[in-house]
Amino acid sequence: QKEVEQNSGPLSVPEGAIASLNCxxxxxxxxxxxxxxxxxxxxxxxxxxxxxxxxxxxxxxxAQLNKASQYVSLLIRDSQPSDSATYLCAVRYSGNTxxxxxxxxxxxxxx
Amino acid sequence: GAVVSQHxxxxxxxxxxxxxxxxxxxxxxxxxxxxxxxxxxQSLMLMATSNEGSKATYEQGVEKDKFxxxxxxxxxxxxxxxxxxxxxxxxxxCSARTxxxxxxxxxxxxxxxxxx
Numbered sequence: 688q689k690e691v692e693q694n695s696g697p698l699s700v701p702e703g704a705i706a707s708l709n710c711x712x713x714x715x716x717x718x719x720x721x722x723x724x725x726x727x728x729x730x731x732x733x734x735x736x737x738x739x740x741x742x743x744x745x746x747x748x749x750a751q752l753n754k755a756s757q758y759v760s761l762l763i764r765d766s767q768p769s770d771s772a773t774y775l776c777a778v779r780y781s782g783n784t785x786x787x788x789x790x791x792x793x794x795x796x797x798x
Numbered sequence: 799g800a801v802v803s804q805h806x807x808x809x810x811x812x813x814x815x816x817x818x819x820x821x822x823x824x825x826x827x828x829x830x831x832x833x834x835x836x837x838x839x840q841s842l843m844l845m846a847t848s849n850e851g852s853k854a855t856y857e858q859g860v861e862k863d864k865f866x867x868x869x870x871x872x873x874x875x876x877x878x879x880x881x882x883x884x885x886x887x888x889x890x891x892c893s894a895r896t897x898x899x900x901x902x903x904x905x906x907x908x909x910x911x912x913x914x
Contacts, residue, residue, distance in 0.1 A: 719900050730804075730891045730908040731842070738900055775842070777903075783849075785832050786903055790841040 689714050691778050693789035702798050706763040710776030710789055713757070719779040720752055721786065722761045726772045734774075735761070766796045799825050802894050804906025811882065812914055818878045819909045821892030827872040828894035832903060833865070836889045848875055882913045 690713040700706045708722075719738055723731035737743045737750040737759065749762040759778075763770055773793045777786040801824040809817050821831060833845045846862075848854035848869035856862045864886075866878040875894075879886055891908040895901050 719902075721902050723905075728889075730905040733902050733904065736900070736902050783830065785830075785844055785847050788842050 689778075689780055689787050691776055691787050691789035693774075693776050693792045695790060696793040697795050698792055699795045699797055700766050702766060702768060702796055704766050704796075706766045706770065706794055706796070708761040708763075708774050708776075708792050708794065710759045710761075711757055712759070712776075712778045712787075714778075714780050715754070715757060717754075717757075717778045717780050720750070720759045721777040721779075722748075722750060722759075723775040723777060723788075724772045725775055725791065731775055763794075766794075768796045768798045770794060771796050800902075800904040801825050802828075802892065802904045802906040804892050804909055806909060807907060808910045808912075810912045810914065813883050814881055815913075816878055816880045817882055817911060818876055819890055819892070819911075821875045821877070821894065821906050823873045823894045823896075823904075826894075826896045828875070828896060829872065830895045831869055831875040832893040832895075833867060833875075833877050834891045834893065836891060836908075838889075842891070845877075879911065882911070884913045887911055887913045 722734045725731040735750045737752045743750045747764045751760045773791040775791045776789040803822045834842045846854045846856045854867035869875040892906045893903040
Protein backbone atom coordinates (compact mmCIF):
# COMPACT_ATOMS: atom_id res chain seq x y z
CA GLN A 688 0.00 0.00 0.00
CA LYS A 689 1.60 3.24 -1.15
CA GLU A 690 1.18 5.91 1.51
CA VAL A 691 1.81 9.59 1.90
CA GLU A 692 1.89 10.86 5.46
CA GLN A 693 1.34 14.38 6.69
CA ASN A 694 0.74 15.84 10.12
CA SER A 695 -2.88 16.96 10.09
CA GLY A 696 -2.18 20.02 12.23
CA PRO A 697 -3.39 22.60 12.72
CA LEU A 698 -0.07 24.32 12.34
CA SER A 699 -0.32 27.87 13.64
CA VAL A 700 2.28 30.48 12.76
CA PRO A 701 2.31 34.25 13.24
CA GLU A 702 2.08 36.52 10.25
CA GLY A 703 5.50 37.09 8.70
CA ALA A 704 6.98 33.86 10.03
CA ILE A 705 8.17 30.83 8.06
CA ALA A 706 5.71 27.95 7.88
CA SER A 707 7.26 24.51 7.44
CA LEU A 708 5.10 21.68 6.14
CA ASN A 709 6.40 18.13 6.00
CA CYS A 710 5.51 14.97 4.14
CA UNK A 711 6.91 11.44 4.02
CA UNK A 712 6.16 8.74 1.47
CA UNK A 713 6.48 5.01 1.52
CA UNK A 714 7.70 4.01 -1.95
CA UNK A 715 11.39 4.66 -2.55
CA UNK A 716 10.83 4.50 -6.31
CA UNK A 717 8.57 7.55 -6.37
CA UNK A 718 9.32 9.95 -9.19
CA UNK A 719 7.28 13.14 -8.94
CA UNK A 720 6.18 15.25 -6.00
CA UNK A 721 3.65 18.02 -5.79
CA UNK A 722 2.25 20.45 -3.27
CA UNK A 723 -1.34 21.62 -3.56
CA UNK A 724 -3.24 24.19 -1.54
CA UNK A 725 -6.92 23.72 -0.76
CA UNK A 726 -9.06 26.43 0.77
CA UNK A 727 -12.13 25.34 2.69
CA UNK A 728 -14.91 24.38 0.30
CA UNK A 729 -12.69 24.73 -2.76
CA UNK A 730 -10.77 22.33 -4.94
CA UNK A 731 -6.98 21.88 -4.74
CA UNK A 732 -4.70 24.22 -6.66
CA UNK A 733 -1.14 23.37 -7.64
CA UNK A 734 1.58 25.33 -5.84
CA UNK A 735 4.77 23.55 -6.79
CA UNK A 736 6.25 20.44 -8.29
CA UNK A 737 9.66 18.94 -7.58
CA UNK A 738 11.36 15.97 -9.16
CA UNK A 739 15.01 15.88 -8.03
CA UNK A 740 16.79 16.12 -4.72
CA UNK A 741 17.41 19.57 -3.32
CA UNK A 742 15.50 22.80 -3.12
CA UNK A 743 13.23 24.49 -5.60
CA UNK A 744 12.10 28.05 -5.00
CA UNK A 745 9.14 29.93 -6.43
CA UNK A 746 8.41 33.28 -4.85
CA UNK A 747 7.70 32.79 -1.16
CA UNK A 748 7.52 29.02 -1.56
CA UNK A 749 10.41 26.56 -1.39
CA ALA A 750 9.99 22.85 -1.90
CA GLN A 751 12.65 20.50 -0.59
CA LEU A 752 13.10 16.90 -1.61
CA ASN A 753 15.27 14.22 -0.03
CA LYS A 754 14.71 10.91 -1.77
CA ALA A 755 17.10 9.02 0.49
CA SER A 756 14.98 9.96 3.49
CA GLN A 757 11.73 9.75 1.49
CA TYR A 758 10.86 13.21 2.67
CA VAL A 759 9.48 16.28 0.96
CA SER A 760 8.73 19.62 2.57
CA LEU A 761 7.26 23.00 1.73
CA LEU A 762 8.48 26.23 3.29
CA ILE A 763 6.37 29.36 3.11
CA ARG A 764 8.29 32.53 3.87
CA ASP A 765 6.67 35.71 5.14
CA SER A 766 3.45 33.84 5.86
CA GLN A 767 0.25 35.79 5.30
CA PRO A 768 -3.26 35.20 6.68
CA SER A 769 -4.30 34.42 3.09
CA ASP A 770 -1.97 31.41 3.22
CA SER A 771 -4.30 29.81 5.78
CA ALA A 772 -5.50 26.64 4.06
CA THR A 773 -4.93 22.91 3.94
CA TYR A 774 -1.76 21.91 2.14
CA LEU A 775 -1.77 18.57 0.34
CA CYS A 776 1.35 16.63 -0.49
CA ALA A 777 0.99 14.39 -3.54
CA VAL A 778 3.32 11.74 -4.92
CA ARG A 779 3.38 9.92 -8.23
CA TYR A 780 5.03 6.53 -8.05
CA SER A 781 5.45 5.79 -11.70
CA GLY A 782 4.41 6.50 -15.25
CA ASN A 783 0.72 7.01 -15.76
CA THR A 784 -0.46 6.28 -12.24
CA UNK A 785 -2.66 8.79 -10.41
CA UNK A 786 -1.24 10.96 -7.67
CA UNK A 787 -1.41 9.60 -4.15
CA UNK A 788 -2.41 12.37 -1.77
CA UNK A 789 -1.68 12.82 1.88
CA UNK A 790 -4.53 13.84 4.15
CA UNK A 791 -3.22 17.38 4.29
CA UNK A 792 -1.88 19.76 6.91
CA UNK A 793 -4.09 22.61 8.00
CA UNK A 794 -2.11 25.84 8.27
CA UNK A 795 -3.38 28.83 10.20
CA UNK A 796 -1.50 32.13 9.89
CA UNK A 797 -2.37 34.43 12.76
CA UNK A 798 -2.42 38.17 12.05
CA GLY B 799 -2.67 27.71 -18.81
CA ALA B 800 -3.91 24.27 -17.68
CA VAL B 801 -7.47 25.30 -16.93
CA VAL B 802 -10.02 22.65 -16.02
CA SER B 803 -13.67 23.65 -16.07
CA GLN B 804 -16.24 21.67 -14.12
CA HIS B 805 -19.99 22.09 -14.39
CA UNK B 806 -22.30 22.43 -12.58
CA UNK B 807 -20.74 23.85 -9.44
CA UNK B 808 -23.75 23.05 -7.27
CA UNK B 809 -26.60 20.56 -7.61
CA UNK B 810 -29.55 19.97 -5.32
CA UNK B 811 -31.96 17.25 -6.35
CA UNK B 812 -34.35 14.63 -5.10
CA UNK B 813 -33.40 11.11 -4.16
CA UNK B 814 -33.55 8.77 -7.16
CA UNK B 815 -32.46 11.39 -9.67
CA UNK B 816 -29.46 10.85 -11.93
CA UNK B 817 -26.96 13.68 -12.07
CA UNK B 818 -24.35 14.33 -14.74
CA UNK B 819 -21.19 16.33 -14.02
CA UNK B 820 -18.99 17.60 -16.85
CA UNK B 821 -15.27 18.18 -16.73
CA UNK B 822 -13.49 19.98 -19.56
CA UNK B 823 -9.85 20.80 -20.13
CA UNK B 824 -9.96 24.22 -21.78
CA UNK B 825 -6.44 24.80 -23.01
CA UNK B 826 -4.79 21.39 -23.12
CA UNK B 827 -5.57 17.86 -24.18
CA UNK B 828 -6.33 15.68 -21.18
CA UNK B 829 -5.15 12.20 -21.97
CA UNK B 830 -6.07 11.13 -18.47
CA UNK B 831 -8.82 12.37 -16.20
CA UNK B 832 -9.48 11.52 -12.58
CA UNK B 833 -12.60 11.77 -10.47
CA UNK B 834 -12.41 12.37 -6.74
CA UNK B 835 -14.93 12.63 -3.94
CA UNK B 836 -14.38 14.54 -0.73
CA UNK B 837 -16.58 14.50 2.35
CA UNK B 838 -16.42 17.42 4.81
CA UNK B 839 -13.12 17.66 6.68
CA GLN B 840 -11.85 14.51 5.00
CA SER B 841 -9.17 13.88 2.42
CA LEU B 842 -9.59 13.44 -1.31
CA MET B 843 -10.72 9.99 -2.30
CA LEU B 844 -9.91 8.81 -5.82
CA MET B 845 -12.95 7.21 -7.42
CA ALA B 846 -11.72 6.37 -10.89
CA THR B 847 -9.16 7.04 -13.58
CA SER B 848 -10.12 7.36 -17.24
CA ASN B 849 -8.06 7.53 -20.37
CA GLU B 850 -9.55 8.98 -23.52
CA GLY B 851 -11.35 6.31 -25.51
CA SER B 852 -10.97 3.62 -22.85
CA LYS B 853 -13.12 2.29 -20.05
CA ALA B 854 -12.53 3.89 -16.70
CA THR B 855 -10.57 2.09 -13.99
CA TYR B 856 -12.47 2.25 -10.71
CA GLU B 857 -10.93 2.18 -7.26
CA GLN B 858 -11.87 -0.60 -4.90
CA GLY B 859 -15.25 -0.03 -3.32
CA VAL B 860 -16.54 2.36 -5.98
CA GLU B 861 -19.58 1.00 -7.81
CA LYS B 862 -19.02 1.37 -11.54
CA ASP B 863 -22.72 0.90 -12.30
CA LYS B 864 -23.61 3.74 -9.99
CA PHE B 865 -20.87 6.16 -11.03
CA UNK B 866 -20.75 6.11 -14.81
CA UNK B 867 -17.70 7.72 -16.34
CA UNK B 868 -17.31 8.63 -19.98
CA UNK B 869 -14.13 10.09 -21.48
CA UNK B 870 -15.06 10.30 -25.14
CA UNK B 871 -12.69 13.08 -26.15
CA UNK B 872 -9.37 14.59 -25.11
CA UNK B 873 -11.14 17.57 -23.56
CA UNK B 874 -14.27 16.15 -21.97
CA UNK B 875 -15.09 13.61 -19.30
CA UNK B 876 -18.43 13.13 -17.58
CA UNK B 877 -19.43 11.52 -14.33
CA UNK B 878 -23.04 10.43 -13.97
CA UNK B 879 -24.30 9.56 -10.51
CA UNK B 880 -27.22 7.24 -11.20
CA UNK B 881 -30.22 7.02 -8.88
CA UNK B 882 -28.54 9.27 -6.36
CA UNK B 883 -29.33 8.91 -2.67
CA UNK B 884 -28.57 11.18 0.31
CA UNK B 885 -25.42 9.21 1.12
CA UNK B 886 -24.05 10.23 -2.30
CA UNK B 887 -24.08 13.87 -1.21
CA UNK B 888 -20.49 15.04 -1.39
CA UNK B 889 -18.00 17.32 -3.14
CA UNK B 890 -17.01 15.77 -6.47
CA UNK B 891 -13.84 17.04 -8.11
CA CYS B 892 -12.37 16.17 -11.47
CA SER B 893 -8.72 16.41 -12.34
CA ALA B 894 -6.95 16.26 -15.67
CA ARG B 895 -3.45 15.62 -16.89
CA THR B 896 -1.81 15.70 -20.27
CA UNK B 897 0.70 12.93 -20.91
CA UNK B 898 2.30 11.09 -18.04
CA UNK B 899 5.58 11.18 -16.24
CA UNK B 900 6.22 14.52 -14.63
CA UNK B 901 2.99 16.25 -15.58
CA UNK B 902 0.93 17.52 -12.64
CA UNK B 903 -2.79 17.02 -12.26
CA UNK B 904 -4.94 20.11 -12.59
CA UNK B 905 -8.24 20.30 -10.77
CA UNK B 906 -11.65 21.62 -11.68
CA UNK B 907 -13.53 23.80 -9.20
CA UNK B 908 -15.62 20.88 -7.98
CA UNK B 909 -19.33 20.11 -7.86
CA UNK B 910 -21.18 20.15 -4.58
CA UNK B 911 -23.93 17.54 -4.80
CA UNK B 912 -26.78 17.55 -2.29
CA UNK B 913 -29.41 14.82 -2.51
CA UNK B 914 -32.59 15.46 -0.55
